[in-house]
Amino acid sequence: MSPPTDEIEESRAYLMRYARLQLRNKAWAEDAVAETLLAALQKPDAFAGRSNRKTWLVGILRNKIIDQIRLHARECRLGTDEDALDIEDEVFAADGHFSERPSDWGRPDSDLQQKQFLAILEACVERLPDQQGRVFLMKEWLELDGDSICKEIGIQPTNLWVLLHRARLRLRECLQQRWFDTAEAGA
Amino acid sequence: MRWMMSCREASRLTTEASYRALDPLERGLLVFHRSMCGNCRRFAAQMALIDHALRDWREQNSGGSGPR
Numbered sequence: 001m002s003p004p005t006d007e008i009e010e011s012r013a014y015l016m017r018y019a020r021l022q023l024r025n026k027a028w029a030e031d032a033v034a035e036t037l038l039a040a041l042q043k044p045d046a047f048a049g050r051s052n053r054k055t056w057l058v059g060i061l062r063n064k065i066i067d068q069i070r071l072h073a074r075e076c077r078l079g080t081d082e083d084a085l086d087i088e089d090e091v092f093a094a095d096g097h098f099s100e101r102p103s104d105w106g107r108p109d110s111d112l113q114q115k116q117f118l119a120i121l122e123a124c125v126e127r128l129p130d131q132q133g134r135v136f137l138m139k140e141w142l143e144l145d146g147d148s149i150c151k152e153i154g155i156q157p158t159n160l161w162v163l164l165h166r167a168r169l170r171l172r173e174c175l176q177q178r179w180f181d182t183a184e185a186g187a
Numbered sequence: 188m189r190w191m192m193s194c195r196e197a198s199r200l201t202t203e204a205s206y207r208a209l210d211p212l213e214r215g216l217l218v219f220h221r222s223m224c225g226n227c228r229r230f231a232a233q234m235a236l237i238d239h240a241l242r243d244w245r246e247q248n249s250g251g252s253g254p255r
Contacts, residue, residue, distance in 0.1 A: 096193025102229040105236055118244050140241050165202040
């Protein structure tokens with residue numbers, strides 16, 4: 001018995017969200033998701049019967065995403081001009097000090113705040129430049145180690161650190177603007 | 188490397204510390220810098236909050252708890 005179409009569609013929707021976030025290319029993401037669903041639907045009983053279907057599907061998706069990264073390693077490596085405006089030069093003055101004093105963020109204190117914070121974090125990850133975003137999520141979401149990331153897309157470790165550092169500085173700027181400054185303005 | 192590195196350098200080490208174990212000299216220089224620099228203490232606290240949130244986000248979005 002094949003699973004109901006709406007269950008497949010529901011799965012496709014969240015798988016696409018992850019795949020696009022990680023791959024930053026609609027066509028590659030569609031391929032990864034199609035292959036994931038194809039593999040899953042070869043075991044229709046497993047698809048229908050699993051209580052932890054999402055875990056299972058996301059596990060398959062991770063591997064299909066890595067396949068896509070391998071397939072498109074060259075494109076993943078390129079695109080250096082996207083960061084023409086060096087975030088480090090924005091955050092730090094010429095003498096190496098912070099241009100602006102970092103503010104005290106505190107911590108999101110209620111569950112609701114925590115939930116909103118994670119939503120904004122994800123939006124900020126989505127806004128990272130493509131190359132930085134891919135490498136950052138290979139580390140943070142695919143949980144690959146540094147050596148594997150360098151090998152898969154063919155970059156040097158120093159380059160990896162630069163990309164991860166820029167991604168984190170950008171996330172920090174984005175969270176400052178979209179969470180902390182907004183919260184202060186509303187308080 | 189000078190004993191007192193710049194905030195720019197300290198921030199790079201702060202990123203690397205999230206992903207690898209710093210060697211003793213690097214760790215010493217970073218601790219020393221932060222002991223003298225309130226900006227870098229705040230920066231480190233901001234980054235710790237981001238790391239914490241990323242862990243929660245990953246748990247929510249890997250469909251379960253992944254290896255760490």
